[in-house]
Amino acid sequence: xxxxxxxxxxxxxxxxxxxxxxxxxxxxxxxxxxxxxxxxxxxxxxxxxxxxxxxxxxxxxxxxxxxxxxxxxxxxxxxxxxxxxxxxxxxxxxxxxxxxxxxxxxxxxxxxxxxxxxxxxxxxxxxxxxxxxxxxxxxxxxxxxxxxxxxxxxxxxxxxxxxxxxxxxxxxxxxxxxxxxxxxxxxxxxxxxxxxxxxxxxxxxxxxxxxxxxxxxxxxxxxxxxxxxxxxxxxxxxxxxxxxxxxxxxxxxxxxxxxxxxxxxxxxxxxxxxxxxxxxxxxxxxxxxxxxxxxxxxxxxxxxxxxxxxxxxxxxxxxxxxxxxxxxxxxxxxxxxxxxxxxxxxxxxxxxxxxxx
Amino acid sequence: xxxxxxxxxxxxxxxxxxxxxxxxxxxxxxxxxxxxxxxxxxxxxxxxxxxxxxxxxxxxxxxxxxxxxxxxxxxxxxxxxxxxxxxxxxxxxxxxxxxxxxxxxxxxxxxxxxxxxxxxxxxxxxxxxxxxxxxxxxxxxxxxxxxxxxxxxxxxxxxxxxxxxxxxxxxxxxxxxxxxxxxxxxxxxxxxxxxxxxxxxxxxxxxxxxxxxxxxxxxxxxxxxxxxxxxxxxxxxxxxxxxxxxxxxxxxxxxxxxxxxxxxxxxxxxxxxxxxxxxxxxxxxxxxxxxxxxxxxxxxxxxxxxxxxxxxxxxxxxxxxxxxxxxxxxxxxxxxxxxxxxxxxxxxxxxxxxxxxxxxxxxxxxxxxxxxxxxxxxxxxxxxxxxxxxxxxxxxxxxxxxxxxxxxxxxxxxxxxxxxxxxxxxxxxxxxxxxxxxxxxxxxxxxxxxxxxxxxxxxxxxxxxxxxxxxxxxxxxxxxxxxxxxxxxxxxxxxxxxxxxxxxxxxxx
Numbered sequence: 055x056x057x058x059x060x061x062x063x064x065x066x067x068x069x070x071x072x073x074x075x076x077x078x079x080x081x082x083x084x085x086x087x088x089x090x091x092x093x094x095x096x097x098x099x100x101x102x103x104x105x106x107x108x109x110x111x112x113x114x115x116x117x118x119x120x121x122x123x124x125x126x127x128x129x130x131x132x133x134x135x136x137x138x139x140x141x142x143x144x145x146x147x148x149x150x151x152x153x154x155x156x157x158x159x160x161x162x163x164x165x166x167x168x169x170x171x172x173x174x175x176x177x178x179x180x181x182x183x184x185x186x187x188x189x190x191x192x193x194x195x196x197x198x199x200x201x202x203x204x205x206x207x208x209x210x211x212x213x214x215x216x217x218x219x220x221x222x223x224x225x226x227x228x229x230x231x232x233x234x235x236x237x238x239x240x241x242x243x244x245x246x247x248x249x250x251x252x253x254x255x256x257x258x259x260x261x262x263x264x265x266x267x268x269x270x271x272x273x274x275x276x277x278x279x280x281x282x283x284x285x286x287x288x289x290x291x292x293x294x295x296x297x298x299x300x301x302x303x304x305x306x307x308x309x310x311x312x313x314x315x316x317x318x319x320x321x322x323x324x325x326x327x328x329x330x331x332x333x334x335x336x337x338x339x340x341x342x343x344x345x346x347x348x349x350x351x352x353x354x355x356x357x358x359x360x361x362x363x364x365x366x367x368x369x370x371x372x373x374x375x376x377x378x379x380x381x382x383x384x385x386x387x388x389x390x391x392x393x394x395x396x397x398x399x400x401x402x403x404x405x406x407x408x409x410x411x
Numbered sequence: 412x413x414x415x416x417x418x419x420x421x422x423x424x425x426x427x428x429x430x431x432x433x434x435x436x437x438x439x440x441x442x443x444x445x446x447x448x449x450x451x452x453x454x455x456x457x458x459x460x461x462x463x464x465x466x467x468x469x470x471x472x473x474x475x476x477x478x479x480x481x482x483x484x485x486x487x488x489x490x491x492x493x494x495x496x497x498x499x500x501x502x503x504x505x506x507x508x509x510x511x512x513x514x515x516x517x518x519x520x521x522x523x524x525x526x527x528x529x530x531x532x533x534x535x536x537x538x539x540x541x542x543x544x545x546x547x548x549x550x551x552x553x554x555x556x557x558x559x560x561x562x563x564x565x566x567x568x569x570x571x572x573x574x575x576x577x578x579x580x581x582x583x584x585x586x587x588x589x590x591x592x593x594x595x596x597x598x599x600x601x602x603x604x605x606x607x608x609x610x611x612x613x614x615x616x617x618x619x620x621x622x623x624x625x626x627x628x629x630x631x632x633x634x635x636x637x638x639x640x641x642x643x644x645x646x647x648x649x650x651x652x653x654x655x656x657x658x659x660x661x662x663x664x665x666x667x668x669x670x671x672x673x674x675x676x677x678x679x680x681x682x683x684x685x686x687x688x689x690x691x692x693x694x695x696x697x698x699x700x701x702x703x704x705x706x707x708x709x710x711x712x713x714x715x716x717x718x719x720x721x722x723x724x725x726x727x728x729x730x731x732x733x734x735x736x737x738x739x740x741x742x743x744x745x746x747x748x749x750x751x752x753x754x755x756x757x758x759x760x761x762x763x764x765x766x767x768x769x770x771x772x773x774x775x776x777x778x779x780x781x782x783x784x785x786x787x788x789x790x791x792x793x794x795x796x797x798x799x800x801x802x803x804x805x806x807x808x809x810x811x812x813x814x815x816x817x818x819x820x821x822x823x824x825x826x827x828x829x830x831x832x833x834x835x836x837x838x839x840x841x842x843x844x845x846x847x848x849x850x851x852x853x854x855x856x857x858x859x860x861x862x863x864x865x866x867x868x869x870x871x872x873x874x875x876x877x878x879x880x881x882x883x884x885x886x887x888x889x890x891x892x893x894x895x896x897x898x899x900x901x902x903x904x905x906x907x908x909x910x911x912x913x914x915x916x917x918x919x920x
Contacts, residue, residue: 076809
């Protein structure tokens with residue numbers, strides 16, 4: 055992995071050498087928001103295991119993972135979108151729309167697989183609409199997706215009215231509900247883990263992922279570096295639509311219920327979890343393992359509190375406080391770190407200047 | 412070396428700092444700040460970035476408090492705790508980028524926070540307007556006091572800041588690099604204003620990186636280096652060479668080290684490039700090994716042409732060819748693949764992602780070529796970044812330091828490294844040395860010279876005439892969106908270039 059020394063630049067003076075990192079490995083790994091959230095998740099799980107009755111039963115694990123699977127899935131593309139300083143508020147409506155499509159087409163006698171693929175395709179088209187309005191027309195994603203949140207939900211409810219489709223082929227609904235044989239882990243975790251690995255590689259180990267952070271931190275510099283900002287964002291919205299469509303199919307099968315108002319409000323749970331996981335709402339910061347821990351933290355906390363007999367109002371209050379605290383602590387940490395780095399930088403520079411003169 | 416330390420001068424100096432020290436934690440930003448501003452005089456303060464000039468100014472402005480040393484105003488010891496105290500004591504600081512309220516009128520901006528009131532306690536707009544007009548008349552400038560500030564040039568905004576200072580009857584005016592973003596005509600107007608203020612008996616301090624301006628405007632010059640006072644001399648008794656030596660603490664052989672380069676075939680060919688309202692019918696070529704300077708006033712459309720060539724901005728007609736192949740419109744990525752690189756005008760906004768590490772910035776444009784099996788790792792980025800950081804002697808603690816924490820000159824080196832890493836055949840540099848210190852400046856010039864020698868075609872946009880004339884093999888001049896002159900190195904005189912850059916404007920007046 056030696057970069058070739060360019061022939062075009064003079065090399066008359068003694069070459070300076072650089073440390074790759076200003077902090078030792080353990081600090082870089084442990085003193086991050088992601089590690090803090092993972093640590094908190096472990097603490098919450100440990101405390102719940104010790105204190106909350108029935109928390110350790112396999113059934114708890116199964117229901118917990120089943121319920122948060124749509125959030126886990128949609129959080130993947132949402133992380134990428136928020137890192138580029140955009141947002142997609144229409145995801146839950148896409149889930150609803152996809153669910154209705156699955157129901158209507160199944161009811162119309164389509165083979166389920168075809169109905170499901172069509173529903174995912176409809177979700178993808180919804181993503182194309184969002185992406186087109188944001189990147190080609192150039193509207194802010196907050197406004198666009200508030201609009202399409204209402205639009206997609208409206209179409210979904212309009213198509214099916216107040217009725218629901220509840221009859222789905224047993225094979226498919228069992229597939230959605232069944233656990234991985236011999237474990238309490240629901241089968242949906244297999245596609246999730248595959249997608250999570252794919253997204254983690256895409257975000258953290260590809261040139262595409264690097265460009266997302268650059269876009270989020272400085273759009274203009276990104277486009278001056280040859281990054282096609284519009285096209286990049288367009289594909290993120292398409293991804294978001296497709297995965298929301300997939301989550302819609304899963305949601306339908308899991309509850310054997312296709313309704314226009316399925317998953318209402320899910321977008322806020324997704325965004326809350328992404329932010330809790332350490333992604334900056336201002337773009338450019340965040341990592342996927344933190345986001346997954348964030349979703350799990352909200353899920354585990356809710357599940358444990360529910361088992362302990364806490365009402366859902368109180369659970370909402372607790373998650374809300376947690377979210378606010380996490381955002382405040384993020385700003386505080388960033389501020390402290392910036393101060394420290396600039397102090398070190400200045401000191402080093404001064405030492406270098408002193409040694410060279 | 413030092414003069415003006417005598418106590419025999421009849422009137423006490425307007426402002427006097429002696430052996431002022433300021434440190435931040437373990438970092439000493441100012442070791443020994445010494446400067447004496449006389450009334451009715453313009454005093455230049457020069458030094459490389461990091462020499463302590465800004466810290467000194469901030470102490471005078473009341474933003475920082477000194478740790479030690481004396482600070483006298485008209486002979487009396489002062490100690491400011493806030494900028495308000497400094498203002499009340501008659502000190503005004505005019506920064507490079509003025510901070511006005513864009514939606515308010517010129518008059519409202521001048522009197523912000525202390526509007527004159529009539530006997531009903533209401534704002535007396537008439538009195539305000541009259542006074543604003545008076546001040547502008549005194550300064551000999553024509554700015555409509557009723558227009559909103561939004562859309563005014565930086566030069567006009569600075570004049571408004573100065574008008575504000577005069578309305579406060581500031582006796583000491585400090586101008587921190589006021590000319591960095593101004594064109595030649597605007598600089599002349601600012602100088603005329605500064606001279607009239609001097610003649611009214613005020614004390615002025617002028618910070619600049621441009622020697623020609625220091626010599627044209629100032630009476631006395633103080634040099635700082637590494638947070639310490641080096642020397643103060645009357646401007647008539649010093650020279651550019653002398654000042655440079657004092658600033659960098661060593662001999663800079665020459666500011667513009669131009670090396671002989673073999674000039675080859677046309678590499679960049681631009682034909683009839685037009686973007687209505689911005690630039691019109693621009694045609695030129697740059698050959699291998701050649702440095703072509705593109706001169707002109709700020710706003711002549713030079714950067715816009717560069718951005719259109721690179722594909723960041725659109726154009727409506729014309730063509731761009733690199734080494735014989737036509738570039739598609741509006742596609743920076745294609746331009747990069749064909750060997751084009753653009754070091755943009757505004758390094759903080761366009762050149763760098765300031766919140767990201769040095770390593771990630773250097774490798775941003777080559778990220779796709781660093782992959783192994785499609786994967787991009789930190790290790791690959793650090794290895795490549797280390798090569799370029801070391802070639803360009805970037806001063807940074809570590810490769811993961813946020814780029815925003817580096818000094819301006821080092822940030823510019825990071826941008827240069829980022830683009831040299833793409834191994835370009837055509838390098839467009841837009842204001843490559845704006846706002847960076849002399850030492851780094853000459854390093855950048857030497858680098859460009861060597862790159863040309865290696866056969867790279869270089870298009871250098873610069874508002875600093877000495878830089879263009881010193882470095883370019885050929886000088887192109889733009890005025891109001893059109894090419895108005897082309898001079899070979901031997902014929903490119905300051906007069907000829909300035910005439911081409913301004914001629915019509917002057918005729919119209």
